[in-house]
Amino acid sequence: MNEDFLIRHHEHLTAWLRDGEADRLDAFLRAHHETFTLVTTEGAVLGLDTLRHALRGAGGSRPGLSIRIADITRITSEVYRFLERHLVDDSVVDERVVTAVMEDGSLLSVQETARV
Numbered sequence: 001m002n003e004d005f006l007i008r009h010h011e012h013l014t015a016w017l018r019d020g021e022a023d024r025l026d027a028f029l030r031a032h033h034e035t036f037t038l039v040t041t042e043g044a045v046l047g048l049d050t051l052r053h054a055l056r057g058a059g060g061s062r063p064g065l066s067i068r069i070a071d072i073t074r075i076t077s078e079v080y081r082f083l084e085r086h087l088v089d090d091s092v093v094d095e096r097v098v099t100a101v102m103e104d105g106s107l108l109s110v111q112e113t114a115r116v
Helices: 003-019 022-030 048-056
Strands: 032-039 045-047 065-076 079-088 091-103 106-114
Touching: 003 022, 003 065, 003 079, 022 048, 032 048, 045 048
Parallel strands: 032 106
Antiparallel strands: 032 045, 065 079, 079 091, 091 106
């Protein structure tokens, strides 16, 4: 995993949520390990099937959305921390610190922490 992977990964998510580009959702989901877990900013723990189901109905639901990744820190060869900003029409609507864990080139776990 590297900075380019993280940026491209979030570009796929953005294109799905903003424009409903189904091929971008597929590319986003393919990057996740089959045992992937996401700990959301609210503390919910979601597996890949739950994430997949939640995202399937969200295509095109966020017009004007962009997701920007900054301050990427490599903690180990397979663990990264970064700042993730969600903007709508160039106004920040959400900001979180994210820790991502990889295994064999796939996302294994992501922990999101809301930033106020």
